[in-house]
Amino acid sequence: MAKRSTTTEPAIDSTEQKIFDAAHEVFSQKGMDGAKMQEIADRAGINKALLHYYYRSKEKLYEMVARAILNKAVSAVREVLEKEMPLEEKIRRFIETYIGVISRNTFIPLFIISEINKHPERFFATILPQDLPKPHLFFQQVEAEIAAGRIRPIKPQHLLVHIISMCVFPFVGKPMMAVLLGMRPAKMQTFLKERTAEVTQFVLAALRPQ
Amino acid sequence: MAKRSTTTEPAIDSTEQKIFDAAHEVFSQKGMDGAKMQEIADRAGINKALLHYYYRSKEKLYEMVARAILNKAVSAVREVLEKEMPLEEKIRRFIETYIGVISRNTFIPLFIISEINKHPERFFATILPQDLPKPHLFFQQVEAEIAAGRIRPIKPQHLLVHIISMCVFPFVGKPMMAVLLGMRPAKMQTFLKERTAEVTQFVLAALRPQ
DNA sequence: GCAAAAATTAACCAAACGGTTAAACCTTAT
DNA sequence: ATAAGGTTTAACCGTTTGGTTAATTTTTGC
Numbered sequence: 001m002a003k004r005s006t007t008t009e010p011a012i013d014s015t016e017q018k019i020f021d022a023a024h025e026v027f028s029q030k031g032m033d034g035a036k037m038q039e040i041a042d043r044a045g046i047n048k049a050l051l052h053y054y055y056r057s058k059e060k061l062y063e064m065v066a067r068a069i070l071n072k073a074v075s076a077v078r079e080v081l082e083k084e085m086p087l088e089e090k091i092r093r094f095i096e097t098y099i100g101v102i103s104r105n106t107f108i109p110l111f112i113i114s115e116i117n118k119h120p121e122r123f124f125a126t127i128l129p130q131d132l133p134k135p136h137l138f139f140q141q142v143e144a145e146i147a148a149g150r151i152r153p154i155k156p157q158h159l160l161v162h163i164i165s166m167c168v169f170p171f172v173g174k175p176m177m178a179v180l181l182g183m184r185p186a187k188m189q190t191f192l193k194e195r196t197a198e199v200t201q202f203v204l205a206a207l208r209p210q
Numbered sequence: 211m212a213k214r215s216t217t218t219e220p221a222i223d224s225t226e227q228k229i230f231d232a233a234h235e236v237f238s239q240k241g242m243d244g245a246k247m248q249e250i251a252d253r254a255g256i257n258k259a260l261l262h263y264y265y266r267s268k269e270k271l272y273e274m275v276a277r278a279i280l281n282k283a284v285s286a287v288r289e290v291l292e293k294e295m296p297l298e299e300k301i302r303r304f305i306e307t308y309i310g311v312i313s314r315n316t317f318i319p320l321f322i323i324s325e326i327n328k329h330p331e332r333f334f335a336t337i338l339p340q341d342l343p344k345p346h347l348f349f350q351q352v353e354a355e356i357a358a359g360r361i362r363p364i365k366p367q368h369l370l371v372h373i374i375s376m377c378v379f380p381f382v383g384k385p386m387m388a389v390l391l392g393m394r395p396a397k398m399q400t401f402l403k404e405r406t407a408e409v410t411q412f413v414l415a416a417l418r419p420q
Numbered sequence: 421g422c423a424a425a426a427a428t429t430a431a432c433c434a435a436a437c438g439g440t441t442a443a444a445c446c447t448t449a450t
Numbered sequence: 451a452t453a454a455g456g457t458t459t460a461a462c463c464g465t466t467t468g469g470t471t472a473a474t475t476t477t478t479g480c
Contacts, residue, residue: 015427033243034328037468047429052469109383114324116385117317118244124389132389152415157391157401158408164387165379166372172382173319175326177374179334179342181367191367198368205362206416225457247438257459262439 016054018044023055023065028107031114032062066115066127073108076101078133087141087151091163092200098167099196109172135160151207159207166199226264228254233265233275238317241324242272276325276337283318286311288343297351297361301373302410308377309406319382345370361417369417376409 022044026035037058041048055061080094102109116123142156170177170192178188232254236245247268251258265271290304312319326333352366380387380402388398 030328031241031243031324033241036466038466048468049430049470050428053427056469058468110323110327112386113320113383114241117320118240120385128389135390154412155404155408158404158412160391161380161387161405162376162409162412164383165375168383169375169379170371173323173374173378175330176322177371179338180345181370194365194368195371198365199372202364202368202372202416205418206412208415210420246436248436258438259440259460260458263457266439268438 015044015046015050018046019051019054019061020065020068023051023061024068027062027065028069028111031111032058032118035062063126066111066123067129069105069108069111070127071129072105073101073112074129074132078131081133081135081138084137087145088204090138090141091203095163095167095200095203096196098164099199102168102171103192106171106174109168113172149209152209154207159203163199163203166202167195170195225254225256225260228256229261229264229271230275230278233261233271234278237272237275238279238321241321242328245272273336276321276333277339279315279318279321280337281339282315283311283322284339284342288341291343291345291348294347297355298414300348300351301413305373305377305410305413306406308374309409312378312381313402316381316384319378323382359419362419364417369413372416373409373413376412377405380405 019040022040023035025043026040029035035058037051038048040061041051044050051058051061055064076097077094080090080097083090085093115127138160139156142151142154142159145151146153174188174192177183178185181188181191183191229250232250233245235253236250239245245268247261248258250271251261254260261268261271265274286307287304290300290307293300295303325337348370349366352361352364352369355361356363384398384402387393388395391398391401393401
């Protein structure tokens with residue numbers, strides 16, 4: 001048996017970590033079904049049996065990787081959403097950090113969405129983190145600003161979904177957008193870099209009263 | 211050999227059609243990798259060999275189904291986007307029809323996006339329709355309205371991506387949104403029904419000059 | 421230094437998968 | 451009625467896949 005501590009993380013060059021990294025790559029690109037254990041082993045540069053030595057089964061390995069991916073996505077959102085700060089600044093920061101996280105890990109949203117759709121039970125039971133972002137404070141802030149007449153009336157839940165959609169979807173649907181807009185990869189990249197500013201401007205304009 | 215006409219569609223209760231429908235269900239839920247020929251056969255209530263009798267291989271069956279799914283999605287968008295009408299009306303109609311199509315076929319976007327990511331070559335070579343929507347007219351209209359001072363300045367490509375994102379993403383990420391917003395399925399359904407009005411209002415507010 | 425433990429490998433296994441085949445069944449035109 | 455051709459099935463085949471085993475190599479504790 002491998003002596004694996006649950007608290008300490010293994011060294012970056014350890015076999016266990018190499019497996020995890022390779023699995024991370026393959027799973028996030030191909031999902032649970034598309035990923036093959038042999039490919040993960042090859043990419044980690046080790047024998048296939050070692051996968052089962054360190055992580056008992058494909059399912060277990062998948063759960064580990066998926067949980068790590070989820071956590072990265074969730075913690076980034078939560079931090080901004082729950083912190084105390086003026087609404088406009090919060091919106092600005094939320095869009096900035098959200099697009100930042102996604103653009104550095106473009107596979108995350110598609111991975112989450114695909115896997116939820118294919119295996120909802122497993123996802124909600126064993127992969128989804130317990131400490132989800134609580135948008136309650138954000139909703140309260142929006143309603144307070146509306147009451148004070150500082151922003152146009154809007155249902156806060158829809159506002160949040162508007163923002164998340166505009167931040168996430170262009171990265172999820174990047175290839176489709178590129179075709180629709182007739183942009184080559186290079187042009188598409190600059191286009192996506194502009195989004196932080198464009199989304200922020202758009203949201204604030206839509207909230208401006210009158 | 212089955213005498214299959216390429217022009218006439220087979221009767222709804224024909225074996226060929228039953229296979230197609232079953233394949234449509236399974237492929238759209240599980241994608242190419244996740245779908246199993248046996249499951250398609252079972253759901254169609256026929257022997258597995260019949261799949262190969264009517265559609266030569268899994269790949270061919272997949273291509274048929276995928277093309278049908280794509281066409282439905284694409285043609286709906288194109289119609290509104292290319293038709294001549296005032297910009298505000300076009301935006302209203304675009305959002306309405308877009309959300310309409312998606313909400314009646316919630317699996318379409320995720321299917322397209324997933325499959326593009328896994329097999330870009332196959333997708334662009336054999337599945338994507340040739341006659342894609344041309345957003346050129348829409349872009350011209352937006353720029354004309356900006357020049358006339360009737361809407362706030364905005365890059366038309368970003369506007370289009372904003373709109374599409376807000377229309378599509380809530381359906382794609384529905385389970386995730388439900389968790390984040392703490393909504394049960396019933397509540398989520400009413401929430402999604404509100405989106406047509408909410409998105410329209412939001413976009414028009416963001417475009418209002420001043 | 422050496423034995424015990426951990427790490428790694430090659431070879432193998434059973435199940436699942438896409439696909440094939442040959443025979444049986446059904447329809448229909450004469 | 452019957453032969454021909456289209457339709458459907460059960461059984462089978464080769465390959466791939468996740469997983470196991472037994473043996474080998476490397477590391478570690480004393």
